C-alpha cells in the first residue's frame with residue numbers, strides 16, 4: 814500500500830530526523846512512519862528502489878539505513894525537502910507510490926499549530 818496523501822490528518826509528528834518531521838506511529842525497526850512534510854516518504858511503504866534518488870533534479874533525497882525493516886533495509890530520506898521544486902518526478906517514478914509531494918501541506922500544518930507556527 815502506498816502513502817496516504819492525507820496522512821497529516823491521521824498522524825502526528827513524533828520526532829525530528831535530520832531536519833525534517835517524522836509522522837508516527839514509529840516502532841523501530843518494524844514501523845518507521847512518514848518522513849518529511851513537503852516531500853513525504855512513507856518509510857513503511859518504501860522498498861529502497863532508488864528511482865527518486867536518481868531522478869530528482871535538485872538532489873532532495875539521501876539513503877538512510879533501516880536494518881530490520883520488513884520492506885527494505887534502506888530508505889529514501891527527504892533530507893533536503895526545502896529544495897524541492899515540485900516537479901513530481903519522484904511521485905511518478907516510485908514503483909510503490911511511497912512518496913507524496915505537496916508544498917501547501919507545510920502551510921496547513923503550520924496553521925494547525927505545527928512547529929512552523931511557533
Ligand code: SF4
Pocket residue numbers: 852868869870871872873896897898899900901902903904914
Ligand atoms: S517533486 Fe521533484 S524536486 Fe521535489 S523531491 Fe520529487 S523529484 Fe525532487
